[in-house]
Amino acid sequence: MENNYNKQKYLKLLGKEYKNINEVAEEIINLQAIINLPKGTEIFLSDIHGEYEPFVHILNNGGGIIKSKINDIFGDTITEKERATLATLIYYPNQKLKLIQKETEDLNQWYEIILYRLIEVARKVSSKYTRSKVRKAINNGFKYVIDELLHSQPDDEKDKERYYQAIIKNIITLKQAPSFIIAICDLIKRMAIDHLHIIGDIFDRGEHPDLVIEKLKKFHSIDLQWGNHDICWMGASMRK
Numbered sequence: 001m002e003n004n005y006n007k008q009k010y011l012k013l014l015g016k017e018y019k020n021i022n023e024v025a026e027e028i029i030n031l032q033a034i035i036n037l038p039k040g041t042e043i044f045l046s047d048i049h050g051e052y053e054p055f056v057h058i059l060n061n062g063g064g065i066i067k068s069k070i071n072d073i074f075g076d077t078i079t080e081k082e083r084a085t086l087a088t089l090i091y092y093p094n095q096k097l098k099l100i101q102k103e104t105e106d107l108n109q110w111y112e113i114i115l116y117r118l119i120e121v122a123r124k125v126s127s128k129y130t131r132s133k134v135r136k137a138i139n140n141g142f143k144y145v146i147d148e149l150l151h152s153q154p155d156d157e158k159d160k161e162r163y164y165q166a167i168i169k170n171i172i173t174l175k176q177a178p179s180f181i182i183a184i185c186d187l188i189k190r191m192a193i194d195h196l197h198i199i200g201d202i203f204d205r206g207e208h209p210d211l212v213i214e215k216l217k218k219f220h221s222i223d224l225q226w227g228n229h230d231i232c233w234m235g236a237s238m239r240k
Contacts, residue, residue, distance in 0.1 A: 030130075038128040040194025041065060048198070049229070050206025056215065060091040062125075062192030069124045069192075074117070086117055093185040097178050111177040115168050118184050119149050125191040126150065137190045137220070140183035145171070190220065200227025209233075 018024045043063045048055050061067060067087050074083060089096045104110045126134045135147050145167060152164045171180050196219055203209040216222060226234075 034130060037130070040128060041192065042195045042197060043193050044197045044199060046199040046227070047201045048206070048209075048212055049201055049204040050209035050212060052206065052208035052211040052215075055212055057091070059193070059196075059215070059219075060189060061087070062189060065192045066090055066121070066125070066188060069121055073120050073124055078117075086114070086121070089114065089181070090118070090121065090185045090188050093182045097181060101178075108172050108177075111172050111181075112168060114181065115171065115177065115184075118181065118188070122146070122184050122188050122191070123150050125188055129191065129194075134187075134191065138183065138187055139190075140179075140186050142176075142180055142183045145180070146184060146187065195221040195223075198222065198224040200225050201229045202227070203233040204229040 014024055018027065041062070043058075045055070045058065067083075070083050070087055074086075078086075085096075089100075100110065101107060131147070131151065134150065135143060138146050149164065149167060152160055152167075171177055196216075198216065202212050202216075206212075216224065
């Protein structure tokens with residue numbers, strides 16, 4: 001009797017979220033598949049001490065993960081300088097693009113080369129996540145285009161290759177390359193760190209713990225433990 005009661009209780013709960021047994025089965029299939037994916041990368045940070053710029057740099061480079069992925073993908077097929085340029089572009093796309101636009105003669109050719117490279121990096125860092133999770137992480141537009149490029153290999157069958165090349169060409173022709181580069185760089189950084197652990201001491205010597213806090217408030221997945229310096233500052237702020 002008790003087992004039947006529990007079954008009815010669980011069925012009612014499921015009925016609030018799912019319309020029929022097919023939807024329940026689909027969710028079970030999806031969740032069972034997800035638990036077989038590799039675990040997302042987690043970063044542990046402590047003793048930030050209000051040093052905002054170094055803190056942001058760690059987030060931008062994914063704790064060194066992004067540079068490592070670039071080396072894994074391209075190895076010696078591109079020069080060390082090109083790998084460094086690609087890494088800096090991903091970390092600081094707005095600033096780096098301004099420099100490149102001033103220094104580069106054939107900008108469209110550079111766009112084409114760098115777009116292919118960025119897509120390869122994005123494909124690498126997002127490979128351990130579901131397609132749905134990656135799509136939801138694209139916040140700066142181009143959601144459909146990025147999704148297509150990540151899942152359409154340029155060396156696929158001939159028709160698919162032309163399709164892939166047409167997307168790249170039109171991004172450049174329509175003068176959307178800078179905006180697209182910023183969007184895919186943001187996606188790479190978002191995928192590089194799946195979860196962030198802050199283990200104490202956001203406050204102390206540095207000038208901008210407030211900016212660190214604001215950055216953390218916007219981070220996609222985080223847990224935080226206050227440190228002794230944080231508690232001292234909170235106590236000091238409460239003194240009359």
